[in-house]
Every structure is written in structure tokens, then in C-alpha cells.
Amino acid sequence: MKNKIKYLIKNCLNKKVKTKWFKITNILLLILIVGIINLNSIIKYFGGDFDNGSIIYISGDETNYDIVKSYLKSYLESASLNSYEIEYVTDPNTVKEDLTKNNNILITINSVDTTDIIYKVVSYEEIDALTYQVIQASLEDSKTIIYLGNSDLTTEEKAALISPANIERVYLSDEIDQYSETRETLGAVIVPLFIVPFFMLIVMLIQFIGADINEEKTTRGMEIIISSVPPKVHFFSKIVGSTLFVLLQGILFLGYFGIGLLVKKLIGGSYGVNTTETINNIIEVIRSYGVLDHIGIAIVVIVLLFLLSFLAYALLAGILASMTTSIEDYQQLQAPLMIICVIGYYIAIMASTFEGSIFIKGASYIPFISAMLSPILYLLGQVSIYDMLISLGALIIIVYLLFRYGLRVYKIGILNYSAKDLWKKVFKSIKEK
Amino acid sequence: MLKVEHIKKYYGNFLAVDDLSFSIKEGEIFGLLGVNGAGKTTTFRVILGLLDKNNGTVLLDGKPIDYSVTDKIGFLTEERSLLLKLTVKEQALFYGALKGMEEEVILKRLDNLLTRFNISSYKDRKIKELSKGNQQKVQFIMAILNEPKLLILDEPFSGLDPINAEMFKEVIREYRDRGCMIIFSSHQLEHVEQFCEKIVVLVNGKSVLSGYLKDIKNDYRKKNIRILGDVSQKELENIPGVLKVTKDNLEYLVSIKDINIVSKVFKYVSKCLNILKFEVEEPSLNEIFINVVGESYEK
DSSP, X not given: OHHHHHXXXXXXXXXXXXXXXXXXXXXXXXXXXXXXXXXXXXXXXXXXXXXXXXXXXXXEOGGGHHHHHHHHHHHHHHTTOTTEEEEEOSOGGGGTGGGGSTTOEEEEEEEEXXXXXXXXXXXXXXXXXXXXXXXXXXXXXXXXXXXXXXXXXXXXXXXXXXXXXXXXXXXXXXXXXXXXXXXXXXXXXXXXXXXXXXXXXXXXXXXXHHXXXXXXXXXXXXXXXXXXXXXXXXXXXXXXXXXXXXXXXHHXXXXXXXXXXXXXXXXXXXXXXXXXXXXXXXXXXXXXXXXGGGHHHHHHHHHHHHHHHHHHHHHHHHHHHHHOSSHHHHHXXXXXXXXXHHHHHHHHHHTTTSTTOHHHHHHTTSTTTHHHHHHHHHHTTSSOHHHHHXXXXXXXXXXXXHHHXXXXXXHXXXXXXXXXXXXXXXXXXXXXX | OEEEEEEEEEETTEEEEEEEEEEEOTTOEEEEEESTTSSHHHHHHHHHTSSOOSEEEEEETTEEOOTTTGGGEEEEOSSOOSOTTSBHHHHHHHHHHHTTOOHHHHHHHHHHHHHHTTOGGGTTSXXXXXXXXXXXXXXXXXXXXXXXXXXXXXXXXXXXXXXXXHHHHHHHHHHHHTTOEEEEEOSOHHHHHHHOSEEEEEETTEEEEEEEHHHHHHHOOXXXXXXXXXXXHHHHHHSTTEEEEEEETTEEEEEESSTTHHHHHHHHHTTSEEEEEEEEXXXXXXXXXXXXXXXXXXX
């Protein structure tokens, strides 16, 4: 019988993996994921109006040109506005005609005296908000530097003036601390990173199991199968085979994500100006909750929560599929399962907004959605490792009950071809040993 | 030996099989007959262990049928039980593995059987691409792939032309000669008549007629007389004990109540001219079946 179990699991997995559609889908997924990660580079590669080289002409007081140019250059770079060139012109009238092309801009510096500088920004049409902000910030900063250069202040005094203000942030409320703002970022990062792939994989799992069982059931092949192996073995092999497939697909997703990042690095893209800073902040926040103190056990619990949740969804989908008589019926019956998953997804998104919510904490103990909520709340410092263990315990109990009682339903359901008195049959089979 | 004793199966309050008993020896073909819904498929499912029975025992060689012996059983379902997306080879590998067979053995037997049924070229074709008759051949091949000791055939001739039906019969006889126990169900009673040594006729899950076909026919009181000659249909019908007279081409087929009526009919026919044939026939299974099932419905 062991060989038959192994064969059935392998068969279930191969039926999904060794198909041309699996290969085609994964090639498409790879292309799409790498593409999404490198969308900036792709957009730039194809060019457009944004890519036409524009010139910022600077005219007027030539002595301050270098200062204005250096600030402008630095701000443009940090805002990734790389299509601009900066050029000095002695006579602004010579470029007036040129301002009608390519969104070129003219800045004139008019030093009235040592106490005031008047800038003029000339363009043919409106300047986009970001570019204008960059120009404004550069001119303000360069003005400060120009005045400082003309002043009698000592070097230390000048350095003190231009150094950033030392601000100590004090929160009077006990509920707010220095990490409050970063916490929101944390929620925004973790939800798409963990929950979206989990949600996608669960949806795949539910659909695969239903299609697989219904295919065998509707062709009466199920009678031949069940006359050769017990329903328990068949059920188990379907659950394990489908869960393994989903895990394999999850690993491939991660691989494609890694390839996407690698490609981004190879083609010279950056991960964003503030990425490293954001990651450091997030780690700092997580550390402040004491999460890193139990990181080993937390990882084990989170992995178990994910695996057992896959198993719970697979068991429930298998039971439902056995009760239906066609794939169309199953598609209707799977809707409540999807909704449970969607509820978990939305509560997870809200977790960082409604900090300390009793409802959300309570929901994190509920099997089927605990894998989406519990890890998020733990990383947000809203539940402890013990709360996660309670969620895990509840999930283990549900998986056990689903296997024990679900198997009874499955045994009756897979050989039932009539929708008449379906629920009566289901409840009756639960009572039967 | 397969021994089915006093099995009962309820679906809720509905009694699908009622105290059914029969036995099949090695090398015997057994016919399980009945109209649609009589309980044939339920009986097959109970024998295979697909359904839990409410009462009775099913023993194969003295042991209850469980998953330790199912590898020795072959089953052909009435409806298609093939996975249409698979190729014939993939299907054989799948069902063969479920019967505990090695891949090498499966492929060797498959090649032999495909050749035997003249469908070797379909080995790598998807089942959904095959005609109904060829799908039935593949389904039959899957049932005998494991060279079963007990072969259950639910309507095996469905969708087959006479040539292919003859091919099936040949293979079934071969398996019988090898000592395979075969349970057979068909609505085409002429097939059953050609094969089965023993039969059970089910009506509403209950056996209304059972035993060796030869004995059943012998014991069956009603007989037929076939007459060729110048006789009057009306006068034949007037003989007491004659149930019905029909004209079959040039011959008259006279159904009589029992064997004692033969002498009365003969007495009349001997007075007639140009008598070329006077033959007493046993009734066909079809006739017995209609009679028994009809009578049982009337009760």
C-alpha cells in the first residue's frame, strides 16, 4: 500500500507539473514578475516624451552659477530626473526660442545686492510639480550658501547654520512611540510580501484539488480507483500532492522574484533611494518589539502556520469536491472558502491601522485566517509568541477534525453521483464511524 | 470461490439489495440480471467493498474482500471509467500501478492486449480522441490488465459492433478457461445465454430466479413448439394449454403452458398435411426473463 500512496502522490503532482501548460505558465510568470520588478527600466528603454533631453539654462550672476548648478544637479539626481542638462548662457534672449522645445527651462539669477537675490524661472508651458519642487529647493539652498559665503561668520558658525536641526520627538501618549510611523511602513511591506503570495497559492490549491477530484469522479474512474485503494489513501494522496504542488509553485515565485532583483541589479537599476533606510528602520522596529529575541521559534511557528493552513484548506476543498457531482457545482461551493481567505486578507491589511484591536487579535486565533494574521500581528508587536502558539494549536485541532470527520464525508461523497439529499447524506456520514 | 451470502443494502430507507446469495466457482461465468435499478450495480459495489453492506458476507476464497485482495479483481463499469485527458498508455500505467503492478509488466501486457484488440496504434492517443467502441475496448483492457482472479463486467458489450462483441466473448471465454471467476451483467440476454452457466435475476433487489441456466430452462414449464406445414393458426390457438401462436416466416411458434400440452398439439398436427417440422424448443432466456420479471412486478 505504501507504494500505491507514493505513486498516487507522484501522479497527482506530475499531473500538474509535467504538462506543457505548467511550463508555459511558469515562463510567463517569470517574464511578468521580472518585468514588474524592472518596470522602470522597461519604461525608460522604450523612451517617450519624458526621455527627451531637456536643458535648464542658467543666466545672470555668473559668480553664483557654480553653487546653483551643483545644488540643482544634486537634487535632480536624487529625484531621478536624469534627462536634464544644465548650461550657462550669457544672454537669456538667445535661448528664448529654444524654450519652446523639449520643456527647456531658463533660470536667471539676479543679485540685487548682498542682502537679496531674485531668481526668475521661465518656461514655455507649465513645469511638472516634481521638477518645480526640485528647482525651488535647489535655489533656496544655494541662496543660503551664497549669503553664508558673503557673511563674516566663522567656519564653525557656518557649519552649525547649515547642519540639520537636532529634533527630539516626544510622545505624551503611551500608545505612540518613535516607531509609530515606521510601523505603518512595516504593515505596508509585510502584507504584500507574505499575504498576497499566500492568498494566491491558497486560491490555486482550492481550484486544483476541486478539478482533480471532480475529473476522476465524473468519469467514474473513481470507482476503479477506490476499488484498488482505500478512500483514506486516495484523499491523503490528493491533499499531499496538491499541497506539494502549491509549495513548489511558491518556491518558484520566490525564485522569479530573486531573478527579478538580480536582473535589476545587473542592468544598473537601484532598489530605490530609501530602500536600505526603510529596511533598517523596519528591522529596528521589529527588534524594539523583542521579536528578534524569539526569532528561531517564531520562524518555526510561522512556517507551521503556513503549512498547516495549506493543509486545512486542502482538506476542506477535498471534502467539498467529493460532495459535488460536477466541476460547475464545485466552483459554486468553493466561493465561501475564497471569501474566508479574502476576509483574512483584509483583516491583515487593517492590522497596522487598528493597532491593538481586540477583534483583530481574536481573529488571529481562528484557523484558516490565522496564517495571514498571526505572523503580521507578531511582527507588528501586537501579539506574543504564545499567542502564535495558541493559533497554531487551534489550527492543529481543526486539521485533525477535518481529517477525522472529513474522511467519513469523503468516503461517502466520492461515490455519490446525486445531489439529492446531499447535506442529509453529509451529516449522516459524519455520524457514521 | 466467490461466496455472496445474504447481503442486504439500504440507501436510507430504500432497500436496494435484499438478502441476495450466490456463489461462483473458478472458471464459471455468472450472470447477474435485472431491469434498470434492480440492484445489479449496488451488488457489484458491495462485492468490491465500495459500499458498506447492512448485512451478509462476501468471501473470496474464504476471506472477506478487502484491500489486500483487490489487486486480484478486475472491474469494468457500466459507464466510462476512463480519465479522458490521459493517453491509453498513461491510463494503463495509472490503473496498473493501483493494482500493484510494475511498470515493465504493465507495458508488456498492454502491448499484447492492444494488439489482440487491434488498437496498437492508439497507445499514445488521448482517450477522448477515441471512438465509443474503442474506448470500450480500452476500458475492457484496463479491467483485465492485472489478469484478475475475479472479473466483474457491468454491460461489457455496450457500444460494440458484432465483430468486436465476438472478440470480447473470445477473450472472456479464455479467462474463464484459465480459471477466472466472471460476474457478468448485460441487458442483451442473448450474450448472457451464450456465456453464463449460472444466473440470478434480480427484481427490486431481491433474487426471483437463480441457479444453473440449463436447469432453469429445463425446469421452466413453458415451452415452445416450432411447426412448419399446413396448419391453422386459429385451431392451434384453440387447443387448451396453448398460450400464444405467432408466425415466424413460414413457421409457427406455439407457446405452451407446460410439456404435457405437446401431445395435444402433436395430435392435431398429425392430422394436417405437408408437415416438414415439429420441434419442441426450450424457451429463450429473454422469454424467461420477461416472464419472471413481469410476474414479479405483478405480485
